Amino acid sequence: MPCVTRSPAELAMDETFWKDVAARYPRDDGPINLDGGYFGRMSEGVVQAYEDAIRQVNRGNSVQVREHFDKHQAEAIRQQLAELMGVPADELAFARSASEALYSLIRNYQRLQPGDQVLISDLDYGSVQGAFDWLQQARGVELVTLVHAHPATHDGLLHSYREAFATHPRLKLMALTHVTHRTGLVMPVKTIATEARAHGIDVILDGAHSLGQMEVDLADMGVEMAGFNLQKWIGAPLSLGVIHVRRERLADFAPDMGNPSYPAGDIRCLTPYGTPNVPALMSLPTVFAEHEALGGWQVKGARLRYLRDLWLPAARALPGIEVLTPDDPRLACGIASFRFRDVEDQQGKIDQLLAQFNIFTVARAGSACGPCIRVTPGINTTPADMHALASALALMSE
Numbered sequence: 001m002p003c004v005t006r007s008p009a010e011l012a013m014d015e016t017f018w019k020d021v022a023a024r025y026p027r028d029d030g031p032i033n034l035d036g037g038y039f040g041r042m043s044e045g046v047v048q049a050y051e052d053a054i055r056q057v058n059r060g061n062s063v064q065v066r067e068h069f070d071k072h073q074a075e076a077i078r079q080q081l082a083e084l085m086g087v088p089a090d091e092l093a094f095a096r097s098a099s100e101a102l103y104s105l106i107r108n109y110q111r112l113q114p115g116d117q118v119l120i121s122d123l124d125y126g127s128v129q130g131a132f133d134w135l136q137q138a139r140g141v142e143l144v145t146l147v148h149a150h151p152a153t154h155d156g157l158l159h160s161y162r163e164a165f166a167t168h169p170r171l172k173l174m175a176l177t178h179v180t181h182r183t184g185l186v187m188p189v190k191t192i193a194t195e196a197r198a199h200g201i202d203v204i205l206d207g208a209h210s211l212g213q214m215e216v217d218l219a220d221m222g223v224e225m226a227g228f229n230l231q232k233w234i235g236a237p238l239s240l241g242v243i244h245v246r247r248e249r250l251a252d253f254a255p256d257m258g259n260p261s262y263p264a265g266d267i268r269c270l271t272p273y274g275t276p277n278v279p280a281l282m283s284l285p286t287v288f289a290e291h292e293a294l295g296g297w298q299v300k301g302a303r304l305r306y307l308r309d310l311w312l313p314a315a316r317a318l319p320g321i322e323v324l325t326p327d328d329p330r331l332a333c334g335i336a337s338f339r340f341r342d343v344e345d346q347q348g349k350i351d352q353l354l355a356q357f358n359i360f361t362v363a364r365a366g367s368a369c370g371p372c373i374r375v376t377p378g379i380n381t382t383p384a385d386m387h388a389l390a391s392a393l394a395l396m397s398e
Contacts, residue, residue: 008295008302015383018303021294022380031360032385036378037181037209037335038362039231039238042287049286050237053279065278077284081242084288085211087218088247093268094276095241098208099127101227102175104243104270105204106131107138108253112172114140119164119174121146122368123182125206128175135173144168150369152185152326161192165199173202178216179209182364183324183372184335186214193222202252208232211242212291213301213334224249233300235379236287237280243270300379304334307377310386311393312336320397324372337364337372340397346371349396357392359385 011017024043042050057064075089082089095101106128112118118141120132129145136143146164149156165171174196179186193203205226210216212233218226224246230236245253245267255262255269262269294300315338316323325336340349346363350373353359365371377386 008298009306011295011299012302012306018380018382022382024290025380028380031354031358032381032388033360034375034377034381034385034389035360035362036381037232037374037376040233040235040378041380042235042237043290045290046235046237046283046286049283050279053282056282057279069278069282073282077281080285080288084291085216085218085242085244087244091244091247091267093243093271094281095227095243095271096239096276097231097241098206098227098229099125099241100272101229101241101243102128102204102206103131104256104272105225105227105245105253106135106175108256108270109173109202109204110254111202111252112139112141115142115170116172117142117144117168117170119144119146119168119171119201121148121175121177122366123148123180123185124175124177125181125208126366128177128206132175141172142170144171147368150324152183152331154188154328154330157188157331158191158195162195165195165201171199171201173204175206176203177206179207179214179333179335180367181209181335182367182374183337183369184209184333184374184376185325186210186331186333188330189223190221197222209335210333212297213304214297216297218244218246230284230287233297234287234291237277237283239277239280240284243267245270301334303379304377305332307381307383307386308332308334308336308375310383311375311390314390315393318393318397321393324369335374335376337374338393339370339372344371346373349373352396353389353392357388359389359392 025041079089082092118132118135120129132143135141146160148160178189196203205223207226207228211228226244228242230240231238250265255264256272259269259273315321320341321338322341323338325332339346350361350363353361361373361375364374
């Protein structure tokens with residue numbers, strides 16, 4: 001349990017505290033894993049809860065699921081999620097991932113007419129870009145793609161969206177990514193969403209990388225529809241995502257593929273039809289309790305930023321390295337990215353990091369600013385891991 005008399009920033013530097021946290025996770029004897037942005041490890045406590053739930057469901061079979069989970073547990077778990085996220089439970093539905101949640105919101109949005117315009121950016125997730133392209137083919141709308149300037153600045157990002165809103169008067173719907181998966185750039189969501197709303201544009205927020213490591217106050221941000229996952233920074237098993245639609249906006253969505261399980265107007269009708277991973281859902285009370293006991297997003301986010309700052313300033317100073325993540329704290333979180341200036345294909349450098357220095361990272365491509373190497377520490381990453389990365393980059397850039 002974090003000490004209530006100490007700030008998240010103070011706890012972020014307390015290695016005794018984080019050694020105790022790391023002890024709650026399975027030991028990893030492999031490479032230093034700096035791809036924590038893919039999905040997070042489950043603690044041993046969550047693994048135990050998940051395994052117990054698997055055995056319980058396997059033993060009780062349909063009686064357990066129909067009589068206990070469907071009638072009682074599912075709603076109680078959704079209420080716990082609502083308390084964690086600070087929104088009413090009837091504005092949340094479970095999905096199998098953030099991508100599935102976003103797919104459902106995009107394809108079931110009913111307010112588009114042929115000739116309307118929809119907006120994405122080069123930094124949005126590939127599946128979201130693909131879904132908006134599908135809207136163009138299926139609904140007869142015009143797809144507008146915004147290319148962000150590099151390096152990104154707070155004012156530059158706002159200017160890009162303001163210019164897009166002004167020059168495309170038929171815009172009705174846009175995607176907006178809270179934390180971009182390629183570079184770790186944090187978008188100024190509140191201002192963008194406010195100005196979009198003033199132009200009559202609805203925003204679908206991709207919060208896959210923000211929930212659990214950053215404040216996600218949907219009401220304050222003015223976000224009325226969003227997709228998240230619970231398997232990155234919340235610490236849940238794989239296969240769990242979240243759909244959010246503000247209660248007053250549910251009428252703007254059709255049941256997913258005519259989902260007969262729930263009536264239109266019940267957000268759960270947006271969940272793709274099928275049997276969910278019931279044991280994973282049953283583990284969520286343990287997941288939520290551990291997340292809150294650790295200090296929630298405040299403590300997790302502070303730790304991830306502290307770990308980031310152990311390698312990123314050193315990397316910025318290397319002549320052979322270009323850091324893509326801004327140093328403006330408003331635009332940054334625990335995820336950061338860089339690239340080697342002398343090569344186009346970064347995968348060779350990733351392979352070298354692994355083979356020569358035992359450090360695992362991941363390449364990200366697709367944005368207009370070019371390919372990069374993403375670095376994302378995890379909850380049980382150590383300062384020694386980050387110093388190892390900084391040392392490796394110094395040697396590789398000579």
